[in-house]
Structures are given as structure tokens and as C-alpha cells.
Amino acid sequence: MKQSKNQTYQGVQVFAPATVSNMGSGFDIIGFPIEGAGDTITAYRNTTPDVRIVQVTGYSDIPTDPGKNVASHAVRKMLESLDSHQGFDLEIHKSVMPGSGLGSSASSSAAAVVAVNELLGRPYTKRELVNFAMEGEALVSGGKHADNVAPAILGGIVLVRSYNPLDIVNIPPPESMWTMVFHPQIEIRTDLGRSVIMDRIALKDAVKQWGNVGGLIAGLYTSNYDLIGDSMEDLVAEPYRAELIPGYQEMKKVALSNGAKGFTISGSGPAFFAICDSREMAEQVKEVVSREYEKHQIDFLTYISRVDRSGTVVLERFHVEG
Amino acid sequence: MKQSKNQTYQGVQVFAPATVSNMGSGFDIIGFPIEGAGDTITAYRNTTPDVRIVQVTGYSDIPTDPGKNVASHAVRKMLESLDSHQGFDLEIHKSVMPGSGLGSSASSSAAAVVAVNELLGRPYTKRELVNFAMEGEALVSGGKHADNVAPAILGGIVLVRSYNPLDIVNIPPPESMWTMVFHPQIEIRTDLGRSVIMDRIALKDAVKQWGNVGGLIAGLYTSNYDLIGDSMEDLVAEPYRAELIPGYQEMKKVALSNGAKGFTISGSGPAFFAICDSREMAEQVKEVVSREYEKHQIDFLTYISRVDRSGTVVLERFHVEG
Numbered sequence: 080m081k082q083s084k085n086q087t088y089q090g091v092q093v094f095a096p097a098t099v100s101n102m103g104s105g106f107d108i109i110g111f112p113i114e115g116a117g118d119t120i121t122a123y124r125n126t127t128p129d130v131r132i133v134q135v136t137g138y139s140d141i142p143t144d145p146g147k148n149v150a151s152h153a154v155r156k157m158l159e160s161l162d163s164h165q166g167f168d169l170e171i172h173k174s175v176m177p178g179s180g181l182g183s184s185a186s187s188s189a190a191a192v193v194a195v196n197e198l199l200g201r202p203y204t205k206r207e208l209v210n211f212a213m214e215g216e217a218l219v220s221g222g223k224h225a226d227n228v229a230p231a232i233l234g235g236i237v238l239v240r241s242y243n244p245l246d247i248v249n250i251p252p253p254e255s256m257w258t259m260v261f262h263p264q265i266e267i268r269t270d271l272g273r274s275v276i277m278d279r280i281a282l283k284d285a286v287k288q289w290g291n292v293g294g295l296i297a298g299l300y301t302s303n304y305d306l307i308g309d310s311m312e313d314l315v316a317e318p319y320r321a322e323l324i325p326g327y328q329e330m331k332k333v334a335l336s337n338g339a340k341g342f343t344i345s346g347s348g349p350a351f352f353a354i355c356d357s358r359e360m361a362e363q364v365k366e367v368v369s370r371e372y373e374k375h376q377i378d379f380l381t382y383i384s385r386v387d388r389s390g391t392v393v394l395e396r397f398h399v400e401g
Numbered sequence: 402m403k404q405s406k407n408q409t410y411q412g413v414q415v416f417a418p419a420t421v422s423n424m425g426s427g428f429d430i431i432g433f434p435i436e437g438a439g440d441t442i443t444a445y446r447n448t449t450p451d452v453r454i455v456q457v458t459g460y461s462d463i464p465t466d467p468g469k470n471v472a473s474h475a476v477r478k479m480l481e482s483l484d485s486h487q488g489f490d491l492e493i494h495k496s497v498m499p500g501s502g503l504g505s506s507a508s509s510s511a512a513a514v515v516a517v518n519e520l521l522g523r524p525y526t527k528r529e530l531v532n533f534a535m536e537g538e539a540l541v542s543g544g545k546h547a548d549n550v551a552p553a554i555l556g557g558i559v560l561v562r563s564y565n566p567l568d569i570v571n572i573p574p575p576e577s578m579w580t581m582v583f584h585p586q587i588e589i590r591t592d593l594g595r596s597v598i599m600d601r602i603a604l605k606d607a608v609k610q611w612g613n614v615g616g617l618i619a620g621l622y623t624s625n626y627d628l629i630g631d632s633m634e635d636l637v638a639e640p641y642r643a644e645l646i647p648g649y650q651e652m653k654k655v656a657l658s659n660g661a662k663g664f665t666i667s668g669s670g671p672a673f674f675a676i677c678d679s680r681e682m683a684e685q686v687k688e689v690v691s692r693e694y695e696k697h698q699i700d701f702l703t704y705i706s707r708v709d710r711s712g713t714v715v716l717e718r719f720h721v722e723g
Contacts, residue, residue, distance in 0.1 A: 108612045240616035240632060241609070248619050248628065279601045282637070287563070289611040290430045294562035296618040297570050306570065310562060315604070 090123040090397035091197045095190035096234075096387045097175045098182035099260060099352050100226045103311030103343040104291035108239045110182070110230040111252065112387035113260055117231075118186035119172040119394070120150060122194035127166040130154045134170040141177060141187075149184045149215035150191035157192050157211040161202060167195055178266035180346035185227030188215025193232060193391040205232050205390065206247060227346065234390030236299060252386040253302035257361040259339070261330070261368055262350040264378040267323050275319040284314045304356045308341035311354070317344055324349045326375045330368050337367045358383065412445040412719035413519045417512035418556075418709045419497045420504035421582060421674050422548045425633030425665040426613035430561045432504070432552040433574065434709035435582055439553075440508035441494040441716070442472060444516035449488040452476045456492040463499060463509075471506045471537035472513035479514055479533040483524060489517055500588035502668035507549030510537025515554060515713040527554050527712065528569060549668065556712030558621060574708040575624035579683040581661070583652070583690055584672040586700040589645050597641040606636045626678045630663035633676070639666055646671045648697045652690050659689045680705065 096112035125131065130151040132143040145151035150169055158165065169191060175183045192208045212228035229247050230237040238248040294310030297303070321327045321344065330351065331342045338360045339353035353368075355361040361383045372379055418434035447453065452473040454465040467473035472491055480487065491513060497505045514530045525533075534550035551569050552559040560570040616632030619625070643649045643666065652673065653664045660682045661675035675690075677683040683705045694701055
């Protein structure tokens, strides 16, 4: 889509999926999007030189100040890079609760940059857009993480091999892989989830962790679920973050003894997820974990999903006469 | 081969290859054997209850006290596990210098356990033998490492995912992958090579390292040499060990600018190696590095090799009448 010369307003609606990140040992480097949850952003060209948040629906308790909202912040960084003074209005519909561990802010950043890129005639590739969506992440977490925004934009299992230069590797998910995501409706702030992690680790633990990362990647390439499950063991984040999630260890035990191949926390939590080798197994794990979790009297949502392979998609394009 | 009932002496000669280990980011977890270098051990049943070193040739400056020699130590651990009081005589021919970074001690341990296992009628699988060969490693390095003994025994690129339980994953080498191994004839003691490594590392460096391990495994599965080469970057050992190897950084530069895809130190050094995408490229890299290295007036050996896929092999079996 090319930017039109005459002053028509143009709009676009895009959807960016929620994402599971870390996958255990792949702390800060691996993520994948799930189906059925994410943010929808409708973006319109406006006649100001500014990016504005004009509407937030769904989980609406997020900043609407464009300097504090991840979506507008990411778009501003992108416009700066293009030296563009075009302004945009963003309507955000959030279907994933912030502080879920499912990349809620990443969905907003991803949707926003893809939407505005579309309205500008696609000056950037999807891979390039990851850089700007990362600016949204930096705004909320203090660090430029790509393990949610890259899979949210690109789809598939994504390995962020390196940040400097940004090197993103697509890892093929096994055909039969399903996940059961379980989201207790409590909030863990991303910064709090991060603050429990040590900033130095014993080399022997680091070696174990990269042995597991190697095993996880090998397991994914060979559809070896035992290897995937064993390799998801995480020494860095799970031991600490698990304590912030009521009932976590119990649920892990229940899931693994009922057929789940792997089980760990998504991102900073509280959402956790099981890796399963069929849809039926994922449903079964959902049943047993849900039944067990009822004793905690905490509301929860569940998602049964394959790895989403589309990433952020354009749902609709609007031409509004000015 | 089954243990014969009547008292015949039996002997076997086996060859265990030298091994490249770490492969950069895969510190302590990845290794592969090369062709054309390694240890040959001839083992005979003796009439004592003890394991003896009866001959050492080649690089013969190693202990012959059975309690201090890695080969006999590994065999003793294996016999203990079998509750066997059979004794063996070992003749060792070492073609790789100890302290090379090419798994010299691992070759001896691997050859010894495979030889004696053969004479005992193969009570153990090759994978099980890794456990005993690791005891040989523990004797010299203080730690039970498998990143040399596992590839030396099993062949192929080996990922040691976990030690407890021992989980060894075979990673397929790209068909066209060749390595040029360069071994300056100076000795770096394994314990010294280890002592320069920190025992704690910054989490951000650890995350980079496991991003690289993930990339390395993905690169090997997809024969993506750029990804392999980039992912070999090591933040843990190379920066420190490089300083112990005269001319290392220079040679790395020369190799990478002349077609090598990746370049790093093998094990604790001083051997280093280049990953290349053809035999011709490996030969070319050998030429330019050799020419450059002459200025250091240090003797060196080079090996041009594919990844050896056989591991430790039986060369010959002897029946000696008693």
C-alpha cells in the first residue's frame, strides 16, 4: 500500500498475538506466539504531527499518555527513524491482561508498528520492525527484549541469538506440538518478576543452562518431546519466580504426571504453560490442572494452542475520505 | 565376543580419536572427534587381579602408575562397577601430545574402556562406557567432563545436555563441514587452562552465551555456516585462554578473512581450529595460517578433517594361547 498523495485518511486494523517466552532454559532468548489471544490495534493517519492513543478497550488499565504507552512510544521511534512528521491515532483493544507473562506489552508494540508501517507503505520489513517494537519493551521493562516482540511480529518459535547485531533465528515447531497455557488472574509486574533474578550466576549453573538450550533446540528440530521437556529445565528464573505464583509447583507435578512433556513459567509469570504432543493431551492437561487449581480460589483463563505461525497480521484496511 | 571359559589370553587393539571440544559457545558441553589423530591401546587379559600399564609409546611422558594413569584408572572404575577381579595389561600409543586441547587424556580413557569392554564380552554399551571414561577425565582435571570422552567414544558432534542424569545428544554435522585444526607445539596444562576461567559470570553474558549455543545447534541442523560461525562466539573461555596462546588473535583474523566460517580454541588450548564449508577451504585456511604462524618460530601440527563419525573402533582382536 503506497501513501496516497491527496489528503484522504487511511486506516488499518491489525492483530498481534500473545506470546509465551523463555520456554524454560531459553531465558530471554526464546518465545512463540499462541493462537486466540492478543491485541488488536486500529491505526488512522491524523492531521497532527503526533501519535495519540484515542481509545483503549478490553484490559484498559494502561497509560494513554503517548510518551508512556508502549504502542505509541514504539511508533514514535519508528517515525523518528524515518524522519517522518506524520501523526497517527491508535485504538487499542487488549485481550491479554498486562503483567500476565504472555507478552501483553509486546502485543501492543508489535501491532502498533506493523499497523503504522502498513499505512506508510511498508518502509520496513517485519524483521526490521522488531527493532522498534523492542523500544516499546524498553519503556516498560528497562531492557530492549525481543523474546516477545520478535515472535509476536514474525510468528513461529523464535530464537533471539544476538542483540548486537540483532539476529533472529526461526526454529521449526514440531508438527504435533500443542501448548496449554494457564493464566491465573493475578498480576506480577514485569519489573518485579525481573528483580528476583540474580545478576550473576555460577558458571556451573550457566553451563547446565546452555546444555539445556542446546538440547531444547535439538529437541525441536527432531520432534523429540522427551528431549524438549527435559531441556526446558531452567535454573535462572523458574526457581525464584515460581514462589510468586500460588500453587505453581503442585500444578507442574500434576501436569507432568498427566502427560505434559514440559512445563514452566511464561516470561515473568504468573502464566505458565505445558508442552504437549497432541491437542488431546493439551486438553487433558488443562482438565487436571484446572481441577487442581480450583482449590486456590483464584480465577484463571486457559488457552489450548499450537504455535502461531503468522505473527502479526493485517485484519482490515480502511479508506476514509477527508 | 564372549569371555572364553578355558584360560586363553585374549587381546584387542582399539583406536580412539582426538577431539575438538567446546566449539566456542558450547563451553564444556560440545565436542567432536577428528580423523587422523588419537590414541591406540592394545589390551591383554593378564593373570593378576590388577590393571597395569606395560608400555607407552609416542607421546610417552605420562604416568605409568596405574593409579595415576587415566586409562588404567578408567578401566579400574569399570571393573569395580562389574565387581570383576580380572586384570589387564595396557599398551598405549599416544599420537596426540598431552595438554594440547585435543582431548589427549580422553583418547586414552576412551580407548581403554572400549578395549577392556570388548575383552569382557561387551557388558556395556558405548554410551554407558562414557561414564567410566569420565572417571579418567576426573583424575586429571578434577571434574567429570564428557565433552571429549563422549565424542571420542561415540563419534559425531556430541552435545552433553546434562550430567545428572548423563544425557548425550548426537547433533548431525553438515555434510560439507570440514575443520582445520592447528596445534602449536606448546603445552597448556588443562588445570591452568581452567584456572583462568571465572567461576561466576554476569547473567547478561550467560544469556548471550546460551543464545549462541542455541544458534550453533540450529546452524548445525540447517547447515547454515554463517549462523554456525557467528554462534561460535564464546564469552567465557576464549577471551582468557587466548592470551596463553602466542599469535592467537592474529591467526583468527587471518583465518576468518580467508574463508573460515568460524574459529576458536579447542578445549583449554593451545590447539585452535577453523570451521570451513569444504575441504578446499580448510586447506586454504591451513596455508594462510601456517604461513602467518611461522613468524612465531613455534613448531606446529595441522589436521584437515571432517567430523569423525565412528568414534572409538576396534582395530584387531588377538587370541593368545595360555
